[in-house]
Amino acid sequence: MIFLNPFYLSFLVLVSVPIILHLFYKRKYQKVDFSSLKFLEMTTTKKRYFSKLKNFLLLILRCLLIILLSLLLSRPMLKSKVSGTKYKVAETSYVIVLDNSRSMNYQEKNTPRKYLAEKQLISLINSFDSTCEGVVIFAPEYKIIDAKNYSPTNIISPSFDMEAALLTAIDHLKKAHQPTKDLYIFTDAQKDGFKKIGKKIIPADINVYFFDFGKKSDKNIFISEVKTDETLTRGETFKIKVEISNYNLKEKNNVFVGLYIENQQIETKMITLTPHQKSEVHFDYKFAEVGHYAGHITLSPDTLEEDNKYFINFKVRDALHVLCVGEKRDDTFYLKYALSPFYPQRIGHISPTVIFSSEVGKANLSLFDVLILSNVKELDASSTTEIRNYVRGGKGVIIFTGEDLHSSFYNENFLKEVWLGTPENKNISPSFLTSLDLKNEFLRKFRNPQETDFSSIRFSKYYNLFCKSNCSVLAKFDYRQPAILEIKAGAGKIIFFNTTATPSFSNLCLSSMFVPLLHSAVRYLSKKSSSFYHHPTYTFSHPGNFKIIKKEILEEILSLNYPREESNLSRIEKKELTSILGKNLKYFPALSANLDKMERVGKRDLGELLIYIVFAILLFEILVLLI
Amino acid sequence: MYNFKKISPKFLYQISNMELRARLVVDGFLTGLHRSPYYGFNVDFAEHREYTPGDDIKYLDWKIYGKRDKFYLKRFEEETNMRVWLVLDKSKSMSYRHSDISKFDYGRFLCASLSYLMLKQKDAVGLVCFSDVLEEYIPPRCGLSHIRHILSTLERVTPSSNTTNVYKSLNLLSEKIKKRGLIIVLSDFLDEEEKVIQGLSHFRYKKNEVVVFQILDKAETELPYFTSTTFVDMETKSMLSVDGNLIKTTYQNRVKNYLEKFKTKLYQNYIDYNLLFTSRPFDEALLSYLIKRKKCGR
Numbered sequence: 001m002i003f004l005n006p007f008y009l010s011f012l013v014l015v016s017v018p019i020i021l022h023l024f025y026k027r028k029y030q031k032v033d034f035s036s037l038k039f040l041e042m043t044t045t046k047k048r049y050f051s052k053l054k055n056f057l058l059l060i061l062r063c064l065l066i067i068l069l070s071l072l073l074s075r076p077m078l079k080s081k082v083s084g085t086k087y088k089v090a091e092t093s094y095v096i097v098l099d100n101s102r103s104m105n106y107q108e109k110n111t112p113r114k115y116l117a118e119k120q121l122i123s124l125i126n127s128f129d130s131t132c133e134g135v136v137i138f139a140p141e142y143k144i145i146d147a148k149n150y151s152p153t154n155i156i157s158p159s160f161d162m163e164a165a166l167l168t169a170i171d172h173l174k175k176a177h178q179p180t181k182d183l184y185i186f187t188d189a190q191k192d193g194f195k196k197i198g199k200k201i202i203p204a205d206i207n208v209y210f211f212d213f214g215k216k217s218d219k220n221i222f223i224s225e226v227k228t229d230e231t232l233t234r235g236e237t238f239k240i241k242v243e244i245s246n247y248n249l250k251e252k253n254n255v256f257v258g259l260y261i262e263n264q265q266i267e268t269k270m271i272t273l274t275p276h277q278k279s280e281v282h283f284d285y286k287f288a289e290v291g292h293y294a295g296h297i298t299l300s301p302d303t304l305e306e307d308n309k310y311f312i313n314f315k316v317r318d319a320l321h322v323l324c325v326g327e328k329r330d331d332t333f334y335l336k337y338a339l340s341p342f343y344p345q346r347i348g349h350i351s352p353t354v355i356f357s358s359e360v361g362k363a364n365l366s367l368f369d370v371l372i373l374s375n376v377k378e379l380d381a382s383s384t385t386e387i388r389n390y391v392r393g394g395k396g397v398i399i400f401t402g403e404d405l406h407s408s409f410y411n412e413n414f415l416k417e418v419w420l421g422t423p424e425n426k427n428i429s430p431s432f433l434t435s436l437d438l439k440n441e442f443l444r445k446f447r448n449p450q451e452t453d454f455s456s457i458r459f460s461k462y463y464n465l466f467c468k469s470n471c472s473v474l475a476k477f478d479y480r481q482p483a484i485l486e487i488k489a490g491a492g493k494i495i496f497f498n499t500t501a502t503p504s505f506s507n508l509c510l511s512s513m514f515v516p517l518l519h520s521a522v523r524y525l526s527k528k529s530s531s532f533y534h535h536p537t538y539t540f541s542h543p544g545n546f547k548i549i550k551k552e553i554l555e556e557i558l559s560l561n562y563p564r565e566e567s568n569l570s571r572i573e574k575k576e577l578t579s580i581l582g583k584n585l586k587y588f589p590a591l592s593a594n595l596d597k598m599e600r601v602g603k604r605d606l607g608e609l610l611i612y613i614v615f616a617i618l619l620f621e622i623l624v625l626l627i
Numbered sequence: 628m629y630n631f632k633k634i635s636p637k638f639l640y641q642i643s644n645m646e647l648r649a650r651l652v653v654d655g656f657l658t659g660l661h662r663s664p665y666y667g668f669n670v671d672f673a674e675h676r677e678y679t680p681g682d683d684i685k686y687l688d689w690k691i692y693g694k695r696d697k698f699y700l701k702r703f704e705e706e707t708n709m710r711v712w713l714v715l716d717k718s719k720s721m722s723y724r725h726s727d728i729s730k731f732d733y734g735r736f737l738c739a740s741l742s743y744l745m746l747k748q749k750d751a752v753g754l755v756c757f758s759d760v761l762e763e764y765i766p767p768r769c770g771l772s773h774i775r776h777i778l779s780t781l782e783r784v785t786p787s788s789n790t791t792n793v794y795k796s797l798n799l800l801s802e803k804i805k806k807r808g809l810i811i812v813l814s815d816f817l818d819e820e821e822k823v824i825q826g827l828s829h830f831r832y833k834k835n836e837v838v839v840f841q842i843l844d845k846a847e848t849e850l851p852y853f854t855s856t857t858f859v860d861m862e863t864k865s866m867l868s869v870d871g872n873l874i875k876t877t878y879q880n881r882v883k884n885y886l887e888k889f890k891t892k893l894y895q896n897y898i899d900y901n902l903l904f905t906s907r908p909f910d911e912a913l914l915s916y917l918i919k920r921k922k923c924g925r
Contacts, residue, residue, distance in 0.1 A: 029855050029856060029857040029868050030852070030854055030855070030856045030857065031856075031857045031859060032852065032856050032857065032858055032859065033723070033858075033859050033861050034723065034858040034859065034860065034861065035720040035721075035723035035730070035815060035817055035844070035847055035861055036720055036815075036817040036860060036861075036862070037858055037860045037863075037865060037867050038817060039878055039881045039882050039885070040858055040867050040869060040874070040878065041867060042881055050873065051855075051869070051870045051873050054873070
């Protein structure tokens with residue numbers, strides 16, 4: 001038995017009142033002189049016994065009355081079990097949380113699990129009588145919908161935030177009026193859905209029924225990741241790396257992975273997937289024409305089809321245009337040949353243009369993807385403003401130092417997060433590059449130590465630098481001074497090399513690493529060169545390739561895919577479920593067991609019964625008094 | 628038969644003089660009667676009276692009728708011809724009072740009234756007070772001085788004895804009475820029923836006429852106690868705690884049965900029985916005496 005207002009149980013102390021009164025009253029007899037006790041004695045032998053019995057009975061009835069009233073106020077509830085959905089449940093507030101995530105579209109004997117869940121959900125709703133109050137919560141809005149008005153929907157959410165749904169449900173149940181509070185969770189018990197939830201979020205007075213629509217034997221293969229070079233140029237062969245995850249207990253043979261560009265099948269590869277492993281498939285392709293291309297990767301069909309397609313897009317350019325600015329001719333000499341070996345003739349996919357610092361004002365910066373400043377002493381105000389706007393608009397700038405550099409100009413205009421000091425000579429013991437941030441996309445391609453050798457680069461002179469908060473140090477000298485910095489400025493980025501593009505400070509420009517390092521920096525900075533950030537917010541209902549057209553010109557293609565977490569069908573363990581949802585959890589394997597086998601705990605309000613008993617006792621007391 | 632203003636016992640209680648009380652009762656009572664009771668059945672002729680319908684034809688003077696052809700009744704000179712014993716119970720139980728007057732006072736006043744009435748009737752009246760023994764004994768005589776002696780005794784006497792033995796007392800008295808007469812017993816008779824009947828039967832055995840006045844308080848038959856009460860016996864001082872409300876009906880039935888039974892047994896023994904409640908006037912008792920006297924005369 002549970003008491004909703006246990007405070008009122010303290011009223012049981014009042015039971016002592018009739019007992020005290022009874023004892024007190026017993027002693028208070030009126031003394032009367034009477035002529036003869038002859039007839040009284042004849043009468044009272046039985047009556048006296050009855051009187052005692054009557055008084056005792058009245059005492060018991062009054063004590064019972066106080067006990068029952070105390071119990072009535074403390075709202076006692078009796079736990080009772082209801083089997084299946086055949087019998088109606090009364091006086092219950094319930095919330096049904098329906099996981100309508102993509103994983104619930106898993107085909108169970110050619111029927112989506114969401115359909116099975118909704119079927120059981122409807123029969124569950126019907127098992128509550130008119131005294132119950134129920135709501136249904138599902139993604140993506142997690143709104144409270146009256147259970148009586150609920151009808152099956154086709155809404156499938158890309159993901160399901162179980163924490164948000166449960167918090168809404170608990171909040172609703174806390175405000176509910178009925179004595180019994182039930183929470184029904186219809187889900188496939190994906191581990192990812194529960195990992196965010198802290199422990200013991202469900203209050204003790206809520207009964208939790210967990211309808212598990214998942215199975216241990218669930219299997220799924222899905223495209224977990226697709227990687228490609230983002231800066232593609234016409235005629236350049238590029239790689240598309242497709243990562244396939246296998247969520248199967250067994251090896252999966254004859255899996256077909258296909259590449260489609262503009263809905264045309266380009267290539268299909270067959271692979272074998274090992275259980276619980278990721279496999280990679282590589283496609284090589286080159287675009288003959290400049291433009292935007294929509295594509296997708298497909299996978300052999302399986303029981304969860306939602307994740308068998310991955311949408312990608314390609315922006316193919318003519319070349320990457322780089323403007324190299326120097327104070328003198330020597331400052332850009334190594335740069336222009338590093339970017340295009342047969343300069344001014346372009347052979348590669350990078351097209352450099354070389355100007356002096358005095359000519360910056362005349363140049364149309366919007367034509368260039370990247371700007372390189374090499375040993376530029378300082379710039380006039382208009383050029384400075386133009387470059388600053390250029391960076392903030394999403395373009396990239398590479399800065400090389402030199403003897404002529406005015407630190408104050410750079411500190412004021414470009415390196416606000418960095419304080420550039422004075423150059424320091426290290427002729428006696430030159431420095432080397434250390435602590436390279438190989439996770440950064442710019443330096444990621446230098447991860448393989450067999451293909452890279454930074455040890456040959458010696459730095460005899462560099463500027464003293466002090467970094468502030470908003471910059472990341474991509475490499476350091478062995479004296480712990482920053483060597484390469486990435487500074488964010490608006491939508492664009494600045495990569496600052498604390499050395500020269502000439503041999504005066506280091507032998508970088510003469511080393512084998514100069515060309516790949518420079519090319520990587522240019523490609524890295526070219527990535528976000530579009531005006532993507534100015535697009536308005538829009539909600540897409542399904543994944544796919546979406547074309548953004550401005551003034552009848554295709555400006556951008558957006559490739560939207562489902563979150564990959566939903567494809568991972570790893571299940572949460574029962575123990576973990578209990579720790580999250582509390583001990584009141586009743587687990588029900590909804591796919592294997594009949595709903596009628598489900599046992600629910602209900603609370604029967606004893607108030608009405610107690611009221612009847614109180615009235616019966618009152619009547620009995622009146623009768624006893626009348627006898 | 629009579630129509631007079633009744634004097635309540637409560638009113639009498641406020642009067643201190645016993646003789647005055649007796650006079651008030653008797654005169655009031657006699658005023659209401661149609662015919663004078665002062666003329667008895669003595670043989671000494673007094674006068675003639677014209678016959679009126681309803682008169683006893685036994686006393687018609689046939690000689691006058693022969694002479695005058697008219698009906699005349701013969702009337703006789705009154706004379707003492709009856710010995711009356713007033714036997715009053717003076718046990719403690721008689722002092723019980725729930726209303727205005729106690730049973731003993733009621734008995735005293737009734738004795739006084741009867742003796743005064745008897746004086747007027749020229750009957751010889753005696754007084755005996757008893758409890759477990761005979762305590763006051765005044766043999767029957769006529770005359771105002773004797774009546775005053777009785778009245779002064781009644782004024783003085785109080786309930787004293789803690790026990791009552793009606794059988795023993797009545798037996799003693801019956802032994803003492805040599806000449807037969809009218810025995811009027813005034814008591815609550817809250818004693819053993821059989822013994823009381825035996826005691827009274829003794830008088831009958833000796834050819835005496837017996838009239839019983841059972842004096843009770845209304846409370847003794849109705850038990851008007853609603854709460855839990857401890858009753859203390861006035862004679863034995865024993866106590867009994869009961870819920871008055873609870874036993875009331877049973878008690879009333881038992882008392883009623885007892886009275887019915889007592890009355891029946893008395894009638895079976897040719898004893899006149901009168902139940903008097905202390906709240907009621909004395910006239911019933913006086914009338915009862917006169918009726919009995921008349922019967923005795925026949």
